[in-house]
Amino acid sequence: MKWALSGAMIGARELLELAPAAEEAGYHSIALPDSVFYPEKVSADYPYTPDGKRMWPAEMPMPDPFITMSAMAAVTERLEFSTNVLKxxxxxxxxxxxxxxxxxxxxxNRIGIGVGLSWIPEEFAFTRTEMRTRGARTDEAIEIIKAVCAGNGPEWVEYHGKHYDFDRLMISPAPDRPVPVYVGGHSEPGLRRAARAGDGWISVNVPADQLKVAIGRLAELRAGYGRSELPFEIDVSPTDVGDVAGYREIESAGATICRVTPWRIFDAEQTTAGRIGALRRFADEVIAKY
Incomplete structure (x- = not known):
């Protein structure tokens, strides 16, 4: 099992202090969410709470994930970084x-990209993008990112799709190892997209039983697409697991990365010192024993 630290809803400068501490404590990566802005009025329900309401205030810090990942990479040597998930x-x-x-x-080569669709109509309206075609455009965008970041360094690429179309071009610099693209989402289309086109799947924060159902469905879909033998990460965030036995159970179901928020597990003080203490405690009580 690889251990990812959740970087959600934490200030940008504090993340620069958490990253070296996480690396020293033995975490594999830090995962960052993506929120371009907070619309005062939203015309759709939040899909991951019973009442459809968002669980964070407008002023909650949501630093740009790409800028923050780059900054954290500059103050670490081994820690990896991913988006969870980029809209x-x-x-x-x-x-x-x-x-x-x-x-x-x-x-x-310490970057992975988790992608999702976004559920907020106002995000599409205010960025002048189309919500109706978001799934099809995401499929094409994944192909474009994989072509540019295929791991062959700078090379000529072209793409001719329904929504995006360009002739041969070269982007430089480009990595000498492929950048993995993981797909988020618990819906059937999301699971199919992950199984068909992704290098892995990313869950939302849900109980372990729901994760097991999704992992089982992913296995069926990957077999149907003839991709069962390809490497595939399963990045989960169980809300009802906090000990070694529970994590071993979810690993036996197929999870390969576990995303944790130690300051919530231990009800720690929501300060930099409190979070660093909690991530170290989790490393001592779970990661080291695991």
Whole structure:
């Protein structure tokens, strides 16, 4: 099992202190969410709470994941970084691929990209992108990112899809190892996208039983696509697990990365010192014994 520290809802400068502490404590990576802005009024329910309401205030810090990942990579040597998840259809895929390629080179191939669709209509309206085509555009964007960041260094690429179309071009620098692209989502289309096109799958924060169901479905879908033998990460965040036995059980179900928030597990003080103490305690009580 690889251990990822959740970097959600933490200030940018504090993350620069948490990253070296996480590396020293033995974590594999830090995962960062993506939120471009907080609309005062939202015309859709939040899909991951019973009442459909968001569980964070407007002023909650959500630093840009790419800038923050680059900054954290500069103060660490081994720790890896990923998005959990990047709202890909809000962005131009070529510009996104350029950013990812540069981050991968600067970090020494310590970057992974988790992608999702976004559920907020206002995000699409205010960024002048189309919500209706978000799934199809995400499929094409994944292909474009993988072509640019295929691991062959700078090379000529072209793409001719329904939503994105360009002739041969080269983006430099480009990484000498492929950048993995993971797909988030518990819906059937999301699971299919992960099984068909992803290098892995990323869960939301849900109980272990729900994770096991999704992992089982992913196995069925990957077999159907003839991809069962390919490497595939399963990145989970169980809300009802906090000890070695529980993590071993979810690993036996197929999880390969576990995303944790130690300051919530231990009800620690929401300060930099409190979070560093909690991540070290989790490393001592779980990671070291695991």
């Amino acid at each position: 890909l259809p809000l962005r131009d895929p070529l510009l996104t691929a350029k950013q990812i390629a540069t981050m991968a080179v600067l970090s020494g």
